[in-house]
Amino acid sequence: MKSRYGVLAAxxxxxxxxxxxxxxxxxxxxxIEFMTHTGPGGGGDVFARGIxxxxxxxxxMPVRMQVVNKTGGGGATAMAYLVNEKKGxxxxxAVFTGLWFTNPIMRKEAKFTMKDLTPVxxxxxxxxxxxxxxxxxxxxxxxxxxxxxxxxxxLKQSAGSLGSRDWIVRxxxxxxxxxxxxxxxxxxxxxxxxxxxGGHVNMMVIEPQEAGEHIxxxxxxxxxxxxxxxxxxxxDVPTIQEAGFKIPxxxxxxGIVAPPGVxxxxxxYWEDLFARFIKTPSWQKYLADNMFQDGYMRSAELAKFGDxxxxxxxxxxxxxxxxxxx
Amino acid sequence: xAKTSDVLSGAVLAALGIFIITEARQWEYLGPDGPGPGFFxxxxxxxxxxxxxxxxxxxxxxxxxxxxRPKASEVGRALGTWAVLVACVALLKVLGFIVAxxxxxxxxxxxxxxxxxxxxxxxxVGGAVGFYLLFDVALNVGLPAGMLGx
Amino acid sequence: MEGFGYLMQGFAVxxxxxxxxxxxxxxxxxxxxxxxxxxxxxxxxxxxxxLTFKMEPTGAxxxxxxxxxxxxxxxxxxxxxxxxxxxxxxxxxxFDGYQMARRGRAGAALGIAAIASFVxxxxxxxxxxxxxxxxxxxxxSFSSPEYFSLMCLGLAMVVLLAGKSMIKALLxxxxxxxxxxxxxxxxxxxxxxxxxxxxxxxxVDFVVVAIGIFALGEVFGNMEVRExxxxxxxxxxxxxxxxxxxxxxxxxxxxxxxxLVGFxxxxxxxAGSxxxxxISYGIEKAVSKHPEKFGTGVVEGVAAPEGANNAETGxxxxxxxTLGIPGSGTTAILLAAFILWGLRPxxxxxxxxxxxxxxxxxxxxxxxxxxxxxxxxxxxxFAQILRLPxxxxxxxxxxxxxxxxxxxxxxxxxxWMLAIFGLLGYAMRKLDYPSAPLILGFVLGDIMxxxxxxxxxxxxxxxxxxxxxxxxxxxxxxAVLILLAPLFRKANALRVKAISS
Numbered sequence: 012m013k014s015r016y017g018v019l020a021a022x023x024x025x026x027x028x029x030x031x032x033x034x035x036x037x038x039x040x041x042x043i044e045f046m047t048h049t050g051p052g053g054g055g056d057v058f059a060r061g062i063x064x065x066x067x068x069x070x071x072m073p074v075r076m077q078v079v080n081k082t083g084g085g086g087a088t089a090m091a092y093l094v095n096e097k098k099g100x101x102x103x104x105a106v107f108t109g110l111w112f113t114n115p116i117m118r119k120e121a122k123f124t125m126k127d128l129t130p131v132x133x134x135x136x137x138x139x140x141x142x143x144x145x146x147x148x149x150x151x152x153x154x155x156x157x158x159x160x161x162x163x164x165x166l167k168q169s170a171g172s173l174g175s176r177d178w179i180v181r182x183x184x185x186x187x188x189x190x191x192x193x194x195x196x197x198x199x200x201x202x203x204x205x206x207x208x209g210g211h212v213n214m215m216v217i218e219p220q221e222a223g224e225h226i227x228x229x230x231x232x233x234x235x236x237x238x239x240x241x242x243x244x245x246x247d248v249p250t251i252q253e254a255g256f257k258i259p260x261x262x263x264x265x266g267i268v269a270p271p272g273v274x275x276x277x278x279x280y281w282e283d284l285f286a287r288f289i290k291t292p293s294w295q296k297y298l299a300d301n302m303f304q305d306g307y308m309r310s311a312e313l314a315k316f317g318d319x320x321x322x323x324x325x326x327x328x329x330x331x332x333x334x335x336x337x
Numbered sequence: 338x339a340k341t342s343d344v345l346s347g348a349v350l351a352a353l354g355i356f357i358i359t360e361a362r363q364w365e366y367l368g369p370d371g372p373g374p375g376f377f378x379x380x381x382x383x384x385x386x387x388x389x390x391x392x393x394x395x396x397x398x399x400x401x402x403x404x405x406r407p408k409a410s411e412v413g414r415a416l417g418t419w420a421v422l423v424a425c426v427a428l429l430k431v432l433g434f435i436v437a438x439x440x441x442x443x444x445x446x447x448x449x450x451x452x453x454x455x456x457x458x459x460x461x462v463g464g465a466v467g468f469y470l471l472f473d474v475a476l477n478v479g480l481p482a483g484m485l486g487x
Numbered sequence: 488m489e490g491f492g493y494l495m496q497g498f499a500v501x502x503x504x505x506x507x508x509x510x511x512x513x514x515x516x517x518x519x520x521x522x523x524x525x526x527x528x529x530x531x532x533x534x535x536x537x538l539t540f541k542m543e544p545t546g547a548x549x550x551x552x553x554x555x556x557x558x559x560x561x562x563x564x565x566x567x568x569x570x571x572x573x574x575x576x577x578x579x580x581x582f583d584g585y586q587m588a589r590r591g592r593a594g595a596a597l598g599i600a601a602i603a604s605f606v607x608x609x610x611x612x613x614x615x616x617x618x619x620x621x622x623x624x625x626x627x628s629f630s631s632p633e634y635f636s637l638m639c640l641g642l643a644m645v646v647l648l649a650g651k652s653m654i655k656a657l658l659x660x661x662x663x664x665x666x667x668x669x670x671x672x673x674x675x676x677x678x679x680x681x682x683x684x685x686x687x688x689x690x691v692d693f694v695v696v697a698i699g700i701f702a703l704g705e706v707f708g709n710m711e712v713r714e715x716x717x718x719x720x721x722x723x724x725x726x727x728x729x730x731x732x733x734x735x736x737x738x739x740x741x742x743x744x745x746x747l748v749g750f751x752x753x754x755x756x757x758a759g760s761x762x763x764x765x766i767s768y769g770i771e772k773a774v775s776k777h778p779e780k781f782g783t784g785v786v787e788g789v790a791a792p793e794g795a796n797n798a799e800t801g802x803x804x805x806x807x808x809t810l811g812i813p814g815s816g817t818t819a820i821l822l823a824a825f826i827l828w829g830l831r832p833x834x835x836x837x838x839x840x841x842x843x844x845x846x847x848x849x850x851x852x853x854x855x856x857x858x859x860x861x862x863x864x865x866x867x868x869f870a871q872i873l874r875l876p877x878x879x880x881x882x883x884x885x886x887x888x889x890x891x892x893x894x895x896x897x898x899x900x901x902x903w904m905l906a907i908f909g910l911l912g913y914a915m916r917k918l919d920y921p922s923a924p925l926i927l928g929f930v931l932g933d934i935m936x937x938x939x940x941x942x943x944x945x946x947x948x949x950x951x952x953x954x955x956x957x958x959x960x961x962x963x964x965x966a967v968l969i970l971l972a973p974l975f976r977k978a979n980a981l982r983v984k985a986i987s988s
Contacts, residue, residue, distance in 0.1 A: 050529065050530075050816055050895075050896075051527075051529035051530045051532070051533035051816055051817075051820050052529050052533065052813070052815075052816040052817065052818075052819030052820035052822075052823060053816070053819070056533065056820075057819075057820070057823040060533060060536055060537070060823075061827070063537065064536070064537045064540060064827070067537060068540070078533070079479075079897060080530070080896075080897055081896070081897050081898060082689065082895075082896045082897070082898075083685070083686045083687075083688065083689045083896055083898055083900070084685040084686055084687075084688040084689055085671060085688050085689060087685035087686075087688055088685060088686050088689075088896075088898055088900075091685060092898075117676050118671075118676070118678065118685070118688060119678075120678060120681055120683060120684065120685040120687075120688055121685050121688075122685060164370075164947060165947065167944070167945060172671075172673050172674075172676060173674065173675055173676040174676055193370050193944050193945075193947075194370070195631075195941050195944050195945065196673045196674045196937075196941070197757075197937075197941070198673055198937070199756070199757075199813070199814075199819075201756045201806070201812035201813050201814060201819075202756055202757050202812075204810070204811075204812055205626065205627055205630075205756055205757075205806070205810070205812055206630055206631075208627050208810070209627035209628055209629070209630055211630040211631070211945060212945070220826070221811070223831070223833075224811050224831050224832070224833025224834060224835060224836075225810075225811070225833060225834065227833070227835060228833060228834035228835050230834060300826060300827075300829065301826075333676070342917075342918050342919075343918070343919075346914075346918045346920070350658055350662070353662070353665070354661075357665060357680075360679070360680065364672075364677055364679070365675065365677075368675070370944045371940050371943035371944040371947075371948060372939065372940050372943055373674075373675065374672040374674065374675050374677040374679060376940070377664075377668065377936040377939070377940075378665070378668055378679065381661050381664045381665060381668075384657075384661055385658065385661045385662075385665075388654055388657050388658050388661070389658060391654055392652075392654045392655065392658065395654070407917060408711075411711035411712065412711070412917070414710055414711050414712070414713070415707040415708065415710050415711045415913055416707075418706070418707055418710040418881075419707055419906070419909060419910055419913065422703075422885055422906055422909065423906050425885075425889075426889070426899075426902045426903055426905075426906050429889075429899055429902060430899055434889070434890070434893075438882075438886050438889075441882065441885070441886075442882040442886070445878065445881065445882050446878045446879070446882065449710065449713070449878075450713060450877075450878035451713070452878060460878070460879055460882075461882075464879070464882060464883060464886065468886055468887075468890065472890055472894075476520075476523075476526065477534065478526055478890070478894050479894075479897070480890060480893070481889075481893050481899060481902070
């Protein structure tokens with residue numbers, strides 16, 4: 012055992028020595044706590060473990076990344092933990108998702124916002140697709156909208172909670188077209204897909220990776236994608252904008268934040284590390300497997316993006332009749 | 338049967354039911370798409386008030402049946418244990434699990450069971466070390482750490 | 488018999504020494520984490536995931552699946568010995584398992600749990616093998632209205648779980664519904680009963696409620712008196728360490744009931760093993776010749792829920808493998824693992840990857856045998872824990888409860904909640920409120936409310952949706968039958984009296 016660790020340590024040392032010394036001054040000296048707000052198996056958890064595994068494989072870090080789950084409060088518990096318990100701690104980072112922006116807007120119980128944390132990097136943009144069952148009469152998004160207009164309220168979308176990305180897409184489409192359909196919340200992605208496959212609802216805004224096998228097997232049909240440009244795996248499917256609906260694109264983002272009060276050199280270390288990380292074959296494969304798009308942004312840009320994202324979301328929420336807390 | 342206690346617990350539950358109803362009234366009962374967040378709580382709140390009133394009514398009807406009162410000393414011991422547990426939970430944040438649990442065990446074995454101090458200390462330390470070895474070392478499950486980092 | 492050929496091929500894959508070893512490691516780890524409360528299979532699989540990248544995928548799948556079904560075996564151990572539910576699904580095993588242990592039959596209870604797990608676990612695999620694709624279609628036809636009716640059927644079980652006072656049982660159930668309602672309303676993002684605590688936005692975790700009310704309530708109740716060097720009589724002699732023939736004969740129906748109920752409910756992604764174990768326990772009690780003895784330590788009361796709990800794994804594999812739909816945190820992380828290895832669970836998986844699918848099925852047969860062989864000799868060993876004097880055992884139970892709760896969420900807030908629920912458990916015991924209905928309400932409440940609202944959204948407010956769909960109508964009818972059963976029984980008793988006099 013001992014000798015194996017020795018070899019490992021040597022390999023890691025080599026990897027570190029080979030790395031350009033952008034961030035003088037900071038280098039992690041003990042395992043990094045890598046926090047996520049979802050329990051094992053949740054979206055953020057799987058994402059964090061994907062990063063940790065790829066990091067390990069590529070040997071970019073001198074230490075291990077240990078995934079820690081702080082669940083509760085739709086991210087609020089994790090955020091409060093970073094602010095209250097880990098202020099200035101240089102050995103903890105966390106995965107953020109769009110929820111970390113929207114949850115504090117909607118919930119007065121959430122004590123902190125993204126502005127209380129140190130932005131590090133944005134990593135991915137997750138596209139989505141508008142899917143219907145294969146035997147449904149809707150061949151395009153326009154068909155669906157027309158049908159919804161004909162009998163308001165009778166078509167149904169299986170979806171997540173209020174304020175999530177699929178809700179925002181629906182709100183934007185409904186305001187843009189004047190159509191109206193029901194939004195039925197299910198707690199898990201699995202139940203959402205099951206409701207669509209079973210014909211109990213008519214439409215779903217689905218993640219490409221979730222839908223892939225059902226499209227291949229001919230159970231589902233994609234009528235539009237929620238992304239800036241067409242997805243490589245589905246070159247024939249137009250984006251919502253190409254399909255003729257002038258609504259802003261709604262990205263689902265994921266990235267990394269650190270606790271407040273972290274020195275600039277630490278942020279710089281992470282920025283550089285992740286800049287190298289996203290070019291590695293392991294990460295490229297991870298993106299391709301999950302059909303994510305690269306969305307790398309450095310700390311300063313991420314802060315700007317976050318403000319803008321929060322403002323847009325707040326407006327959409329208000330327009331949708333949701334009480335906002337801040 | 339302990340009928341006074343039924344009247345009391347019934348009253349507490351009726352109060353809880355009323356609280357649930359008043360909270361539920363602030364939430365939408367029927368929304369445009371279907372039942373709102375106030376729908377379900379409203380109904381179980383009403384059911385709770387109704388059933389607890391029924392419990393109180395039936396208990397008062399049988400109030401003459403003399404109930405054996407629980408011994409104060411017994412309840413005291415149980416609640417004492419609970420208080421020690423609460424103290425232990427409060428100390429988790431400051432002292433961490435290992436130290437808090439040692440003190441907790443020491444207290445229970447020494448004072449609630451009256452075992453000799455040496456024996457109590459041995460059990461407390463042994464137990465804490467066992468927890469540390471099992472969870473922290475063998476299973477890599479982090480135990481709550483205190484201000485001192487363990 | 489094309490399938491038979493595939494299965495033989497699967498056994499050829501699973502029986503290679505390499506895969507046998509991984510299977511053993513998986514079920515062994517599963518047993519260990521199952522025994523420890525709080526630490527669940529989802530967290531364990533997540534922790535081990537990075538290690539499996541260097542492995543060959545079939546071996547890795549076999550090992551991780553072994554952790555999943557292995558943990559179900561271990562979950563009953565602490566329920567029976569200490570009244571601490573090791574996994575959420577084993578809370579029902581506490582009802583009769585712990586009572587058996589109190590009467591010196593801990594060994595028999597553990598034994599029957601292991602045997603029921605084996606029988607039902609194997610049944611689940613047979614089901615997975617034979618009827619996966621048609622059952623997947625059944626799972627899809629089951630939607631919100633059916634879930635609502637299933638939850639009504641579950642709540643009707645309260646009649647069967649009630650002790651002396653039906654009013655108190657119903658009140659406990661309502662408190663359970665209330666606790667289940669705490670947190671964010673999924674549909675409107677309204678906060679309900681969070682008392683301003685962000686930690687409560689996601690609601691209260693099941694483990695906190697179950698461990699608090701069962702384990703802590705029991706400890707506080709026993710702490711009332713200092714006497715009693717031993718909490719429970721430890722089983723004496725080898726005879727008492729294993730179930731008798733009579734026990735096995737008594738459990739014949741329970742094995743079948745647990746297997747079927749567990750498997751069918753396992754197939755539904757929105758239900759879960761806790762509901763399965765509750766329902767099979769209820770059925771067992773409803774058909775029993777001596778329903779009044781349930782809750783005092785009858786073997787069927789252990790065999791049925793433990794069986795259901797294990798058959799559920801085979802069932803849950805159906806939507807996971809054939810639809811790519813996970814029904815729980817554990818199956819979600821298994822799904823993530825499959826994807827990380829580049830396997831694609833979904834409608835085409837059995838065709839695309841027959842070696843892997845049949846290898847996994849075969850390994851589950853082997854794993855269940857291993858678990859039985861592994862668990863039976865452990866029984867005398869585990870039963871030794873009852874020889875500890877109470878002043879050592881109680882701090883140990885309280886400590887393991889704290890760690891178990893903390894390991895689920897990593898938050899100290901939950902340890903405070905544990906203390907509150909411990910007090911509630913003790914109070915309920917003193918005031919004669921049964922705790923099982925509270926847990927029942929807590930487990931079913933959330934899904935029931937959700938299903939009701941989803942259904943009425945689907946039907947645009949039309950209540951007939953619940954009776955116009957045949958499956959939903961059947962379940963509602965059964966629920967009404969169960970609710971009326973005590974009245975029938977009373978009427979019948981009166982009639983018998985009238986005739987005889």
